[in-house]
Amino acid sequence: MSWSKLYSGPEPQRVNKWLAQEGVCSRREAEALIADGLVSIDGARVDDVGRKIEPGQKLTLSDKAQRKLDAAFTAVLNKPVGYVSSQPETGQTPAARLITGANLIGAASVPAKDASLAPLGRLDQDSRGLLLLSDDGVLAKAVIGPASRLDKEYLVRVDGKLNDKKLTLLRHGLSLDGKALKPAKINVVEDQRLRFTLSEGRNRQIRRMCEAVDLGVTDLLRLRIGPLKLGDLHEGKWRALTPQERKALIAQS
Structure with a gap:
């Protein structure tokens, strides 16, 4: 229609x-x-x-x-460690390489090998979890545009001494590249594991935040982008974003 x-x-x-x-x-x-x-x-x-x-x-x-x-296409991928979401450098493998028929869950048209699919948000080579790859300009603006209000949720395992002072700084009190970070929601899930909810997406933000309070990151998993959850999608697999999910992402942005 x-x-x-x-x-x-x-x-x-x-x-x-x-x-x-x-x-x-x-x-x-x-x-x-x-x-x-x-x-x-x-x-x-x-x-x-x-x-x-x-x-x-x-x-x-x-x-x-x-x-x-x-006809705009968006893949919902559970990216494993070892793949880059951005333009790969020599020796790196782009996450878009995983968008194949063999890795598809459910029904969808598999894009051509030369399709231009942009990552909607950073997820570095050492991180894993929910990643959107898309040629949808409207959705890109909703997810990563400067006015986007979509928050993102991560499960992070850290190495180092964790205490209330460090948690307070992580929640609100740090700056990166000379600019103060927006307040973050951070909860302790279990020993050495934290749940981060961020409303912005600076380059390697969580790793740099942890480094600033003498914590190392040993595992970083993105669970959610706005209303869209990773769910039970297996690592290395992908599915097509549904029209309802697209509408919800745009509506909440």
């Missing part, structure tokens, strides 16, 4: 910006749809990528446009 909505903003707004704000697609995707003649306002095709929509006008995406957007 095609997407259609009446614009009720107080003043004219660029079509691509409004579609992005509505969570329909990214600005770049909107421009591509306009260029392909798949967007109309009050029944008239939009030909100018810079076109603005006026209050009271109705914008409609064609069925073909909706099919293009629905």
